[in-house]
Amino acid sequence: MIRFAINRLLQAIPVLLVVISVTFLLVHSAPGGPFSADKAVPPEVARALEAQYQLDQPLWQQYISYLGDVITGDFGPSFKYPGRTVNELIAAGFPVTAELALYAMLVALVIGIGAGVVAAMRPNTMQDYIPMSAAMLGICMPSFLLGPILVLIFGIHLEWLPISGWGDIPGDKILPAITLGTGYAAYIARLSRGGMLEVLSQDYIRTARAKGLSESLIITKHALRGGLIPVVAFLGPAFAGLLGGSFVVETIFQIPGLGRFYVASAFNRDYTMILGMTIFFAALIIVFNLLSDLLALQLNPKLRQQARGHH
């Protein structure tokens, strides 16, 4: 297992390098620069700004010096916010986005697994159809549709929940987490239903039933571990999806996270910010994928064998 992990981490290095290089090129080929402004920028000022941010150097030189900085963990100054470093801005926004993704994931897992297991217990009956239809609805309703509707109902008309901010008012984390997590709850419901159905039809489950074990014990002690494997496999892509989905939810609920920042930085041509966040996200996803793969290995002895065989 350790060797597997180390191997994957080593593989991550060329990946990150590709990410940095491609992003760097893309960012510098975008038309419009960080200092174009509505008021005419006098040429001396433009020159001074460019010199300060090393934009007047040849591209390859900027690239090399940027790589050098990244290796030491310095993502550079933000172009848009003078005096702020990218590290500082990421440190301010990331805990928020991470918390949002975590809560959304919790919502998704709790509702999804719950619904999927319940449905699998009595397939093709109402107990199956209702949760699965609800799941379908969740998949087909995008968060930028669900969010404003929830805001309207629970925030403005009923006034039960706050509709913006994160951590300022008690309860302001509920609506965003639900909005972001619902789509994934739906997928997880389907996955867990499928996985559970497959496991429940196995012989050893029938044996357990014959032995007289209660249904809930069968499910929790025997079936869940195998039945949830597809869910675990989905965790990696789900996490990446949550990060991407946070862009939209953070805009709707005015949440001071990285997602909202990212789109704004792209529009503002804040080069260092874009690069810094892209690298950060990529590294995060790589680590998370590794963790979820490790978890999958743990749960599925067959895969573990395969992994040992390979490495």
Added chain:
Amino acid sequence: MPRPQYQSKLLSLTASALLLFTLASCSDHQNNVTAGNLSGTLHWGNSTEPQSLDPHIATGVPEHHIISALMEGLIYKDGETLEPRPGVAKSWDISEDGRVYTFYLRENARWSNGDPHNAHDYVWSWWRALQPALGNLYAYMYFPIENAKAYYEGEISDFDQVGVKAIDDFTLQVRLANPTPYFLQLLDHYSLFPVHRATVEKFGTADQRGTRWTYEGNMVGNGAFQLKEWKINRRITVERNPYYWGADNVGLNQVVFYPTENVTTEERMFRAGQLHYSGVPSDKIATYREANNPALRIQPYLGTYFYRFNVDTPQLQDKRVRRALAMTINRDQLVTQILKGGQFPAYAITPPGTMGYYPESDLKFDPQAARQLMAEAGYPNGEGFPTTEILYNTSEGHRKIAVAIQQMWKKYLNIDVTLLNQEWKVYLDTVSNHHYEMARAGWIGDYVDPNNFLDMFLCNGGNNRTNWCNPEYDRLILEQAPTAKSHAERLTIFAQAEKILLEDMPVIPIYVYTSNNLVHPSVKNFGRNILNQANYREMHLQPEAQGAPQQ
């Protein structure tokens, strides 16, 4: 590991979720507005995270709001009339020829850390603002001062030659290159605010852009409030400055600025009682109006929305074509059907009422005459007129107008026009490089004077961007207007210049802006003015008997 843990975990998660939910439902009794009214805290929806709070670097309205709470100039403008009121300067004299201003500073003026505040601060600050390395985009606000332009552009290198001197600790004398009637107004613009030298120099050199001197815990200002906290992307809180000379009359204890980033979200926050002040999306204005909601404030705003022509485009070189295009826009229809924000049609580039200035214009909606002009120019019934492109920066509002105008031109002149939208930065580049045929534009006045609008279109105007150049126009604005003997004479000269502009029509004025906001009735002394500038030192909060107004 015992599996039943799953079940109990599930139960406890559900239980805590329900608990959160119940807690949350109890929270609405103390929303921001209600709590704020009792504690004197104003909650202000402020669109975007400020780029910088350094008054010599910042540009933009959200930055302005915060800076105007933290700092003050020699004068400040009255919240309603925009008349200059004594700020740091308790009084001033203006010489006969209008070129020398002498300011007498208050002796009890202090910085927010208790340091004394005097005339030397101004000399140093204005020197700093004109350092090229700082990248001050508002440096041109200093140019009425004698030799300021020359110093900034490097023609002279001795700042002593620039017309600002500290005669003694509390007397500041400013010499202008020409009599400039709007000079006092300029003093209330943040680029002419003083900065605390010791703090700036503690965090870097004077001309170093973007140091940490404005951050939480560091910033020192001379305004009614001081910076308490700056949580990036969440909120900026300012609290009253006990050293402010007028602290006894400041009605608010705190102001909290929220970078909402999205006006729809901001409006919802207002409705949910989380903000005292917010913007309002144009689609919702009608609803507020019909409900006669007292929170809705629509007032004229000193700005014009217009289209630029790139007059070098072959089919647009003939000014008859340009005039025809300008005459087939039904501005009344645009304003009532599409904008719905109480805006006014604009038939000249300078908003009417600017310092008593009412530009004459013979521009009006006249498709008949326009068709005639097009025929004379060689495009009878639009035949042969090549497809032309309107460029605008991505925004629903601009698109609505562009689509409407496209339709109008098709209907009345039978010409084809395509629309191109570009994202803000790209659009700025395209326009400054003159790579467009027609482009949407807007200009908000920095100070209340026709000069601010008309000097855009000087031959060498950095904001011209139309390739239009008229030496007579330049002469009127640059040479004649500054030497006018009276305000009335000056306005007459401006009117002449504007006439030339409208005759040649390098731009099509479309409408005059309004500022549309929602202000909670508990905010008193809000002050409505055409610059939409907030005067936090004059406001106070009065708790209401009833709850927040419903949508």
Added chain:
Amino acid sequence: MDASSQSTEQHSSLWLDAWLKLRKNRLALFGFAVLIIFCVVSLLTPWIAPYGYEQQDLMLGATPPSLEHWLGTDIFGRDMLTRIMYGGRVSLMVGFIATAVALVIGILWGAIAGFMGGRVDALMMRIVDILYALPFMIFIVLLMVVFGRNILLLFVAIGAVEWLTMARIVRGQVMALRKQEFIEAAYSMGLSQWAIIRRHIIPNTLGPVIVYTTLTIPSVMLLEAFLSFLGLGIQPPQSSWGLLINYGVETMEEYPWLLIFPGVTLSLTLFALNFLGDGLRDALDPRAAKD
């Protein structure tokens, strides 16, 4: 019986079985019917739409459903039914074309990797793994910002994200197939590798591929809608269901029909595709129970 005709026999009985099963699944049939109807309407839109695409009536403004305008009008006075029909053309086109891009790349990649095996396979799948790790939303945002909102680029960008899973599925199938006897027989008959891939491997992988394709289209359409929300998707004057929904959300309280009709249409299409995909999956491989 020679090897190739044996596989064809397996072929037809598999498809026949699948079709019979599918017919019994009412939800899937319903989905199929909806899809066909929408596609036909989209194709015929330029001829059957009640109003012109850009036909405005500024004085009219937004009006609720009425006899002249079955689904109401938007703030420009444009007929919503027409807008939704034209929007459907774009949305479905994005869905199908982007998925097709993903399909072609994915099938080729997966088939070649699975068939070649060994080091070629290892390398190809390593690349897939690497690409999987990248934050694609971020790249799409960046691409859109850099290259402008070109609809062609949109297809390519979305397709480039979705082909990875397709490649994995195809490779898995191919590897399983390779070991089967009829392939060995085909080899011994002297068929070239390429012919084998074309005539035997690819047709037999079609099952999971079809299922996955049907399920990719809805996620592609959703991705397009997300990008529109951020201002990066389809640009006016073209419109798509995603864009219409975004406009509708902003005026949700004043003019709810601007949101409801495009929302229902998009959701219905997504439902239909999902039900169809589920049905196909159940029909083609009843024991397959995962994504």
